[in-house]
Structures are given as C-alpha cells and as structure tokens.
Amino acid sequence: MNGTAALRETADAALTTKSRDGATMKAIAVIPGQAGSVHVREVRRPNAAEVPGGRGVLVQVLRVGVDGTDKEINAAEYGTAPEGDEFLVLGHESLGRVVEVGPAVTELAPGDYVVATVRRPGTSLYDMIGLADMTTDDVYFERGISLRHGFLSEYFVESADHLVVVPPRQREIGVLLEPLTVVEKGIAQAYEIQRRLKVWKPRRAAVIGAGTVGLLATLTLRLRGLEVTTFALRRKPYLNSDLIEALGARYVSVEEQSILDAAAASGPFDLILEASGYSPAAFEAMQALSKNGVLVLASVTGGNRRVEVPADRINLDFVLGNRVMVGTVNASQEHFEMGVKDLAQAEALYPGWLGRLLTDRVRGLDHVEELFARLNSPAGAIKVFCDVSEDAMDMHGEPVRFTCDACGGRFGSVAALEGHGCVHGMPA
Numbered sequence: 001m002n003g004t005a006a007l008r009e010t011a012d013a014a015l016t017t018k019s020r021d022g023a024t025m026k027a028i029a030v031i032p033g034q035a036g037s038v039h040v041r042e043v044r045r046p047n048a049a050e051v052p053g054g055r056g057v058l059v060q061v062l063r064v065g066v067d068g069t070d071k072e073i074n075a076a077e078y079g080t081a082p083e084g085d086e087f088l089v090l091g092h093e094s095l096g097r098v099v100e101v102g103p104a105v106t107e108l109a110p111g112d113y114v115v116a117t118v119r120r121p122g123t124s125l126y127d128m129i130g131l132a133d134m135t136t137d138d139v140y141f142e143r144g145i146s147l148r149h150g151f152l153s154e155y156f157v158e159s160a161d162h163l164v165v166v167p168p169r170q171r172e173i174g175v176l177l178e179p180l181t182v183v184e185k186g187i188a189q190a191y192e193i194q195r196r197l198k199v200w201k202p203r204r205a206a207v208i209g210a211g212t213v214g215l216l217a218t219l220t221l222r223l224r225g226l227e228v229t230t231f232a233l234r235r236k237p238y239l240n241s242d243l244i245e246a247l248g249a250r251y252v253s254v255e256e257q258s259i260l261d262a263a264a265a266s267g268p269f270d271l272i273l274e275a276s277g278y279s280p281a282a283f284e285a286m287q288a289l290s291k292n293g294v295l296v297l298a299s300v301t302g303g304n305r306r307v308e309v310p311a312d313r314i315n316l317d318f319v320l321g322n323r324v325m326v327g328t329v330n331a332s333q334e335h336f337e338m339g340v341k342d343l344a345q346a347e348a349l350y351p352g353w354l355g356r357l358l359t360d361r362v363r364g365l366d367h368v369e370e371l372f373a374r375l376n377s378p379a380g381a382i383k384v385f386c387d388v389s390e391d392a393m394d395m396h397g398e399p400v401r402f403t404c405d406a407c408g409g410r411f412g413s414v415a416a417l418e419g420h421g422c423v424h425g426m427p428a
C-alpha cells in the first residue's frame, strides 16, 4: 500500500471541504505547531458512506476526556494535522452513540454506546494483523493526535472495525475506557512476557504516579489480586490518595519514602508500572524490582532530562536477576474489550469509585477556554471532560427524559426506567 492510499483509507479525511449535503458541525481544533491555538470551529459533518465497503458508522459524540497529550498538542509540542487540513480536531478519549450504520455493519445498531480506538493502521506487518499499537512505521496515525482528526466534535464517522461497544450502564464512566486501555495493555504485556517463567505469580506491585493512569493502574492491579503501593509526589490526604486507599492499596508520597527506600524496607516489587511522567523515576524503579520482576514504562516524556545512574549496579542486577523492562504505548481492540470487563468488575467491587475520577465537567464544545484552563490547573483535577451533547433518544428510540441514578442509563419513559434492571437504585 502506498502512503496516499493509507491516508485515504479511513473516513476521517479532510474536514475543510464541503460535504455533498452541505452539513456542518462544531469541533474543537488546534493549528499544529502554533502554541495556544485551540479554538472552536465549524467543520464539515462527515458521512457514514465515506467509509469503504459499507462499514461506516456515524456516531453522535456524548462525552470526551482530555489529558496531558491534548495539553502538549495545544502547546505545539506534539500533534500533526491530517493531509488536506491546516487544523487538527482534538480528542482521543471518546464516548458516543451510534446514529447510523452502513449496509455491511451487523455488529452495531443505532442507539449503541461506543468508544473508538485511537490508532489507525499504517503499513507494517503489525498494522496488518490488527496491532497498529505495535507498529514499526515511523509515521503513525492516531485520532486527535497524529494525522487523523479526533472526537471533540458533535459527530464522527468511523469504520465499525475501530469501535467497541460499551453497555448502557457504562454511560457515565465509559469515557474512562481509553485511558484504562493504556493500563490494560501495559499489564497484559507484563503477564505475556512473564509466561517465560512458567510459574510466575506476582504478589507485590508498585505504581508510580497517581494521575488518571496511575489510579487506573492501581485499580486494575487490585482487580488482579495484587498488593499495590502507589507512589506520587504529593503528601496525603487528598482526593487521589483517598481513592488509592479506597481500593485497599497503599499510598506513599515520595517526599516521605522513595520507591528505593520502600523496596529496602518492605521488599522489592514483582511488577512496577511507571506512569509519573518523570523519566528519572524509571531508573529508580529499575532498582526496586524483585528477581524475575518486570517493569512497565508508560510515561510519554517529551523533554531532554539527563540523570546520572549507577549503571554497573543496574545492569548487573538485571543480568543476575533475570529482570525485564518493557515500554508500552496505546492499545489494541483486545485491550478495549478487557477494559470494558474491568470497568464492570470495578463497579461491582468498588461501586462509585470510577465516577469519583470524573472531577471536572465542562458542558458543550463552546467552553474551550474553560476546558483547557481546568486541564492546566495546578492540582485537584483528575479527569477533565467535555459533555458534548446529551443522548437524543433511549434504546426504544424515545426522546430521553429520565436518568437512572444507579447506572446512568437514560430512558424515554418511567416504564422503560423501571424495567431496565436496576433494583431500588442499585445496579442489578
């Protein structure tokens, strides 16, 4: 496949041109390379028919989360516009509702809640087998990040191949699925690698960083039955440390105890996931790993920081202890599906916990300044998100008028609300 064919393969091509029906929509975009350029603009509203083979799906966007990547793109440190446009529509953490499906889509129907994966296939062998997250191409395609428009718009069009269904009861928290998949992939990679050991049974895990990814990593490891210590800068108590402790994990401020001191005091860790965004922490983590242990690196660090490390010691311990270190980025379809299951299990074991991560809501695409101001606020915010629109209809095509307090499900009538399975305000 040549480069142009690859660029044309998905539907989210240029949005500058007019569509046949002249329909437009609002979107939040940046001019890549121009710092602070985030703005609201009117763009072409795409059509399901633009996806080849009748596989197109038109999705109404309900909710989109923003994170450090969006911040870096708006700071012009990152991000590339799709071919044919000078702007890039932001947003890679999506939750939407199917409005229309192409004739060859059988797995999705209007009304389904969906989350889109982020990366789109390039040309390497990995891209061809559905593992674009493992691409060896230098140029990669990520919606809302690199060469593909994102989801911070009223609608988007996507191939059914890149959409994952979430149950209606994940309506409120489904926007956390994409950040969760980064964790799902990292942990799945660790377990996959550790099959080399035949009998590996990790007991003690450490997570470095207590932002959205660190919190979700702590959750996922707790769901897998590990004893977890989560390290971050700030001293407890604050919301993030409360959330860590609510999972039965231990929260440690590195101002009180470094990961190295913790390993010396209570023993090294079988699995460490580094998500602090501070690269020197990775080198410290290398020295806190148990024999046969695995260290997963997940921080995207764009800077140029240098540190001095005990190179001989680290190298020797890795060799003599058969230790492993692996980097991880993005996620594949499989990790989105695992994430949906973990969201459900999390709601069952720690009811309401995921909802507490949704700290900063901005209503509508027009409040772009507020959205980015919250993202830049020094402390306090965990997940900043934009409620792009309300559900227009319920499962039966009725206009939405009632919301279930227990599961967030939206219904057109009292009968539909009462009949959907939650009992006495408790999710069934």
Ligand code: BGC
Pocket: 067, 069, 092, 118, 142, 145, 178, 179, 182, 300, 329, 330, 331
């Ligand atoms: C996204 C990933 C993406 C990565 C690098 C993260 O914010 O969640 O999906 O691969 O940025 O662009």
Ligand code: ZN
Pocket: 169, 404, 405, 406, 407, 408, 409, 420, 421, 422, 427
């Ligand atoms: Zn309910």
